[in-house]
Amino acid sequence: MTGPVIAPDMWIPMTTPVGAVTDPQVTTATRGFWRGVRDRLLRHRPAMAGLTFIILLVLAAAFGPMASPYSYFEQKLELSNLPPVYRPYTVGGGLVFVNASNLSLYSINPEGGIDGLLRPDDRDMINRQSTWVIDGHAVVLDFSQRPPVLSVDGAPATAGALSLNRRNPFGTDQLGRDVLVRQLYGARISLLVAAAAVLTNFVIGVVYGGISGLLGGRVDAVMMRFVEIVATIPLTLYVILMMVVLQSGLLSVVLAIGTVYWVDMARIVRGQILTLKSQDYVAAARTMGASTSRILFRHLLPNAFGPILVTLTMLIPSAIFIESFMSFIGLGVTPPQASWGTLTSEAVETLRAYPHQLFFPAVAISLTMLAFNFLGDGLRDALDPRLAS
Amino acid sequence: MTSASRLPLGWLGRRIGMMGLTLLAIITLTFALMHAVPGGPFVSEKMLAPEIEAALNAKFGLDQPLWRQYLNYLGGVLSFDLGPSFKYPGVSVNSMIREGLAVTAQTGLLAIICVVAFGVPAGIVAALNRGRWPDTLAMFVASLGIAVPSYVIATVSLYIFALRLGWTPAFGLDDWRGYILPVVALSGFWMSFVARLTRSSLLETMEQDYIMTARAKGLPASTVILRHGLRNSLIPVVTVLGPVVANLLTGSFVIEQIFALPGIGRHFVLSITNRDYTAIMGITIFYAVFLMLMILIVDLLYLLLDPRISYGEGR
Amino acid sequence: MTGAVLEVQGLRTEYRTGNGIVQAVRGVDLTLQRGEILGLVGESGSGKSVTCMSILRLLKRGGQITAGIAQFDGQDLLQLSERQLTRIRGERIGVIFQDPMSALNPTMTVGRQIAEVLLRHRRMSTAAARARAVELLEMVRIPSAATRIDSYPHEFSGGMRQRVMIAIAIACEPDILIADEPTTALDVTIQRQILGLLKELRDRLGMAIILVTHDLGVIAETADRVMVLYGGCVMEAAVVADLFAVPRHPYTRGLLAAIPDPRAAGRPLSPVPGSPPDMRNPPPGCPFSPRCPQAMHVCSTFPPLYGEVDGTGLQPGQRARCWLVDPAAPASLVAEAVS
Numbered sequence A: 001m002t003g004p005v006i007a008p009d010m011w012i013p014m015t016t017p018v019g020a021v022t023d024p025q026v027t028t029a030t031r032g033f034w035r036g037v038r039d040r041l042l043r044h045r046p047a048m049a050g051l052t053f054i055i056l057l058v059l060a061a062a063f064g065p066m067a068s069p070y071s072y073f074e075q076k077l078e079l080s081n082l083p084p085v086y087r088p089y090t091v092g093g094g095l096v097f098v099n100a101s102n103l104s105l106y107s108i109n110p111e112g113g114i115d116g117l118l119r120p121d122d123r124d125m126i127n128r129q130s131t132w133v134i135d136g137h138a139v140v141l142d143f144s145q146r147p148p149v150l151s152v153d154g155a156p157a158t159a160g161a162l163s164l165n166r167r168n169p170f171g172t173d174q175l176g177r178d179v180l181v182r183q184l185y186g187a188r189i190s191l192l193v194a195a196a197a198v199l200t201n202f203v204i205g206v207v208y209g210g211i212s213g214l215l216g217g218r219v220d221a222v223m224m225r226f227v228e229i230v231a232t233i234p235l236t237l238y239v240i241l242m243m244v245v246l247q248s249g250l251l252s253v254v255l256a257i258g259t260v261y262w263v264d265m266a267r268i269v270r271g272q273i274l275t276l277k278s279q280d281y282v283a284a285a286r287t288m289g290a291s292t293s294r295i296l297f298r299h300l301l302p303n304a305f306g307p308i309l310v311t312l313t314m315l316i317p318s319a320i321f322i323e324s325f326m327s328f329i330g331l332g333v334t335p336p337q338a339s340w341g342t343l344t345s346e347a348v349e350t351l352r353a354y355p356h357q358l359f360f361p362a363v364a365i366s367l368t369m370l371a372f373n374f375l376g377d378g379l380r381d382a383l384d385p386r387l388a389s
Numbered sequence B: 001m002t003s004a005s006r007l008p009l010g011w012l013g014r015r016i017g018m019m020g021l022t023l024l025a026i027i028t029l030t031f032a033l034m035h036a037v038p039g040g041p042f043v044s045e046k047m048l049a050p051e052i053e054a055a056l057n058a059k060f061g062l063d064q065p066l067w068r069q070y071l072n073y074l075g076g077v078l079s080f081d082l083g084p085s086f087k088y089p090g091v092s093v094n095s096m097i098r099e100g101l102a103v104t105a106q107t108g109l110l111a112i113i114c115v116v117a118f119g120v121p122a123g124i125v126a127a128l129n130r131g132r133w134p135d136t137l138a139m140f141v142a143s144l145g146i147a148v149p150s151y152v153i154a155t156v157s158l159y160i161f162a163l164r165l166g167w168t169p170a171f172g173l174d175d176w177r178g179y180i181l182p183v184v185a186l187s188g189f190w191m192s193f194v195a196r197l198t199r200s201s202l203l204e205t206m207e208q209d210y211i212m213t214a215r216a217k218g219l220p221a222s223t224v225i226l227r228h229g230l231r232n233s234l235i236p237v238v239t240v241l242g243p244v245v246a247n248l249l250t251g252s253f254v255i256e257q258i259f260a261l262p263g264i265g266r267h268f269v270l271s272i273t274n275r276d277y278t279a280i281m282g283i284t285i286f287y288a289v290f291l292m293l294m295i296l297i298v299d300l301l302y303l304l305l306d307p308r309i310s311y312g313e314g315r
Numbered sequence C: 001m002t003g004a005v006l007e008v009q010g011l012r013t014e015y016r017t018g019n020g021i022v023q024a025v026r027g028v029d030l031t032l033q034r035g036e037i038l039g040l041v042g043e044s045g046s047g048k049s050v051t052c053m054s055i056l057r058l059l060k061r062g063g064q065i066t067a068g069i070a071q072f073d074g075q076d077l078l079q080l081s082e083r084q085l086t087r088i089r090g091e092r093i094g095v096i097f098q099d100p101m102s103a104l105n106p107t108m109t110v111g112r113q114i115a116e117v118l119l120r121h122r123r124m125s126t127a128a129a130r131a132r133a134v135e136l137l138e139m140v141r142i143p144s145a146a147t148r149i150d151s152y153p154h155e156f157s158g159g160m161r162q163r164v165m166i167a168i169a170i171a172c173e174p175d176i177l178i179a180d181e182p183t184t185a186l187d188v189t190i191q192r193q194i195l196g197l198l199k200e201l202r203d204r205l206g207m208a209i210i211l212v213t214h215d216l217g218v219i220a221e222t223a224d225r226v227m228v229l230y231g232g233c234v235m236e237a238a239v240v241a242d243l244f245a246v247p248r249h250p251y252t253r254g255l256l257a258a259i260p261d262p263r264a265a266g267r268p269l270s271p272v273p274g275s276p277p278d279m280r281n282p283p284p285g286c287p288f289s290p291r292c293p294q295a296m297h298v299c300s301t302f303p304p305l306y307g308e309v310d311g312t313g314l315q316p317g318q319r320a321r322c323w324l325v326d327p328a329a330p331a332s333l334v335a336e337a338v339s
Helices: A026-028 A034-042 A045-067 A179-215 A215-231 A235-246 A250-258 A264-275 A278-286 A292-326 A338-347 A357-382 B007-034 B048-057 B066-079 B093-128 B133-146 B149-164 B177-206 B209-216 B221-258 B264-273 B277-305 C048-055 C081-090 C110-121 C127-137 C158-170 C189-207 C218-222 C240-245 C250-257 C331-338
Strands: A090-092 A093-097 A104-108 A113-118 A122-124 A129-133 A137-142 A147-151 C004-017 C020-033 C037-040 C062-074 C093-096 C177-179 C209-214 C225-230 C233-239
Touching: A034 A045, A034 A235, A034 A264, A034 A278, A034 A357, A045 A179, A045 A357, A090 A147, A093 B177, A104 B133, A179 A215, A179 A264, A179 A292, A179 A338, A179 A357, A215 B007, A215 B209, A215 B277, A235 A250, A235 A292, A235 B007, A235 B221, A235 B277, A250 A292, A264 A292, A292 A338, A292 A357, A292 B149, A292 B209, A338 A357, A338 B149, A357 B133, A357 B149, B007 B066, B007 B277, B093 B133, B093 B177, B093 B221, B093 B264, B093 B277, B093 C081, B133 B177, B149 B177, B149 B221, B177 B221, B177 C250, B209 B221, B209 C093, B209 C158, B209 C233, B221 B277, B264 B277, C004 C048, C020 C037, C020 C048, C020 C062, C020 C209, C020 C225, C020 C233, C037 C048, C037 C189, C037 C218, C048 C062, C048 C177, C048 C209, C093 C158, C158 C177, C177 C189, C189 C209, C189 C218, C225 C250, C233 C240, C233 C250
Parallel strands: C037 C209, C037 C225, C093 C177, C177 C209
Antiparallel strands: A090 A093, A093 A104, A104 A113, A122 A129, A129 A137, A137 A147, C004 C020, C004 C062, C225 C233
C-alpha cells in the first residue's frame, strides 16, 4: 500500500479540534427564512415578469388617464369605430382614410390623427356610390363591390403605407370614445376590485377563522358547518344573487366580491390557530398573561403569513375574473363606466365589423391574469421549496 | 372492518340530512334575498295601473303575508314545483329548466369528458417528463388556460374559427361542429387546472416511500407508475371533479350567451336581466340541488378509491 | 456458510440538490459473507442508507452512482440494465425500509402487495400466490393471516406493517436482505420482536442480511460483523465483539461512549461534540478530523488509508481508516488514544 509522503511534523496533535467552529451547515441553517424566500422569488423568472407587468399596469392605470386628453365617457359619434392603424389615400394636398365597414371618409391631420368626418356631397344608393368634392377633386367611393373602391378624379386611388392612428392609439369604440383611455379605466376597475377583494376577504377571513379557532368547541363546530355550507355554493352564483339584490354598479361589485373569498382564508387561519394552540410556547404566553389578540398578532400571523400571502395572491386573478365575467353578462359596472368585461361584451356586438375592438380588452385581461398567476405560483414555490419544480 | 361492509349507511343518512338542511338554508336565503330587492317584481314595468298591479300581485300570491308566501314556496319546492315565471305568462320555471336542460347537460357532459380525457393525460405526460419539453409545453398551455377567461376564449375563438375561417357555426348546435367551440371554452380552465393538479399529485406520489418499495420488488417501471403511482395520485383529482361540475354550470351562463345556446344558463341570465324573480330563485335552487348531488357522488367515489377513508365512525 | 455473496468496491454516490452536489458515499468497500448479518452503523447523513440503496440502484431523484462495482453472483449490479436489475430486485435481493407507515401502498390490500412480488418473479397462478402470501404472513407471525390478507395497511399497527414489509422482502427467498433501519420507527418491545424475527429468518432461509441502523445496541444484539460509516466513508470494520472490545477509531470510541450505560446511571452521557461535515464540501483529510479529539496535522490534510495492517493491534478482520493505526504513527499518541 503506497500513501502520501508525510513529513514528521504532521504527526503532531492539533491543539483543539476545529469542530463546530467552522461548520458551514450552521451558517446555512441560520440564514433567514425570508431571505431565502426572497432569493428564490427573485430567481423565479415568470414571477418576476408578472411582478414587472403588474407594477407597470398599476402605474399606467393610476397616471395614464391623466395624461390623455380624452375622458372615458366623452362621446364623439362622428368619430366612432376608428381603427388603431389605417392606410391613407392622398387627395389633393391632404390625406383621407376610408372606413370600409361604415363607408365613411375621414380627413387626417398633419400629425397623423384621424380627426374629421367628411360628409358626402352626394350618396347614390342605386348605383351604390358616394361622392365627395375635396380641394376641387371628385372623390368617389364605389361600395357596390367588396371591399369598396375609392377613386379620385375617375382614376382608382392607391392606399399608402400602414400608419398609426395618432389621435387614438387604440382606436375608438362605437360611440367614438377613446379605447386606450377606456382600457386604462378598465384596468383601474380591475385593480380596485382586486384590492378591495384582498382587503375585505383578508379581514373577514382572519376574524372569522380566528374566532372559530380560538374559541373552539361548539362555536367552532357551528362556524365550520356554516363555512361548509357556504363552500358548497358556487361563488359565481353567489355573486350573481348579490348583484341582483344590490343592483348593478361598481360599489355592488366590490361588496359582492369582497365577501365571497373569505372561506379559504378562514380555514387557513383556523388551521394555523389549532396547530399553534397545541404548541407549548402559546400555552406559555397564555400563562404569562398575554391577551388573545396579542397571541393572535404576535404569534399566529407571522406563522400563517406564508399560506395567507399565497391565498391572497391567488385570490386576485379570481376577483378580476369574476368582476369582468359579471360585467360581461351585464351585471357588473354600469355604463358609461368601462371594465374589461364590458369592453369585451361591447366588442362582441360589433365583432364582425370591428374585430380589433375585441383584441385590446382580451389581451389586457389575459396578460393581467397571467401576471398574477405567475406571481402567485412563484410565491408558493418560494415559500415551499419542496414543491418547486 | 372488512372491505365488504364499507358502504356506510349511517353516514349516508346523516349526509342526506345535512344536504336537506343546506337546501333549506339556500331556499330561505334566496327567498329572503329576492324579497329584499327594493320595489316589487313589477316595478320595472312602465306605470302599471294600480288595479292591474294589484291583480298581478294577487295572481302570484304577493298580496299574502310574507311568511305565508314563504311556506307556499317551500311547499312548492318540496313537491318539485318551482312556480310560474313572473315574466312569461303561462310558463312555469319547471318547464324553463326542462327546456334548457338537454342543451346544458350535453355541453356540460362533453366538457367534463374533455376535462378528464385531456387534462389527466396531459398532467401525466408532464409529470413523467418533468423538466423536459413536453412538461414545459403542457404547463405553458395550462398556464394560459388558467389565465385566459372563458369568455375571452369563447369570443376570440368565435371570431377566428367561426367568423374568419368558417370552420364552425357561429351559434346553435344543429351541427356536431357547433359543439366544439362552446365545449372548448367551457372546459379550457378546468382542463388546465386538472392537468396541473394531476402533474403535481403524480410527482408527489412518485416521491412516496411505497413507490420505492414497488421498485424494490423488481416491478417494471410501467407497473410502478400505473399500479402504484397513478391510482394514488388520482385521488385528489377525483375530489375536485365535484366542484368542477358545479363551476362548469356557472361557466355555462356566459358561454351559452355568446354562442346563443338555449340552455339553462341562458335562461338564468335572461331571467336576471328581466328581473324574473321566481325563475332566478327556481334555477338557483335547481343548481344547488344538482351541486350537492355531485358532491355526494364524489364522496362516494372517494370512498371507493381510498380505503383509508371510512365515513362510518367519528366525524 | 463461506464465501462472499456480495462484494462492493470503491462505491461513490452523489446527490444533486438545489444547493449543490452532496457527496453522500465516497468510496465504500463492503464484503458480505453468505448467511451473515452485517451491520452498517453511523449518524444520519453518514451515507449508510445510500450505500445499501446504491447496491440496487434504488436512489431518490437526483442521486447518481459515479464509481464502483457491486459484484453479485458473477455480475456487476452497477453495470446491469434497469430491466436486468428488476430481475434481481425482490427476487435475489429483498429490501425492508425504515418507515412501515409509508412504505406500503395505502390503496392496495397487503395480500395483493405480497402476491405482486410472487407473480412478478415466480410462475404461479393468482390463487397460488395468494396461498403463498398467507404462508408468508404466518411466517412473519401475523395472527389469523388468512383473514388479514384482505386488509389494507392502515388497518395494521406499525410493527405488523413492518412484518408485512418483511414478508414482501422474503417472498422469493432472496440471497440478500437489505434492512434499512427496520426498527427505527418502532417502539422498543416491537423492535426486539422484529430483530428476533430477522435472525430467525436468516437461520431458516440462510440469507445474508445488511442491517442499517444508527443504534449500536441493535448491532450488538443482532449483527455478526459491523461497519462504522462517517462522512460517506467506512471508518472502521470489525467482528461485532472486537468492535465493542477494542475499537480502534476515535469516532467508534466516541459512539461507544455515547451509549447510555445502565450500570453507570447518573453519569452524564458524553455525546460526540460538533456536527457532521457538510458533504457538499467535505474536509480534504479524514472527515472526522474536525471533531476528533486525537486529530493530528496529517488528519486534516490527507485522507487516511483503509487497510488491515499488521502489528498495530488490529484484530483479524478489523480495519480502521485512521492515521493512528498507521505504522508510522507515534507510539505515544496511539497508546494515549487507546487508554
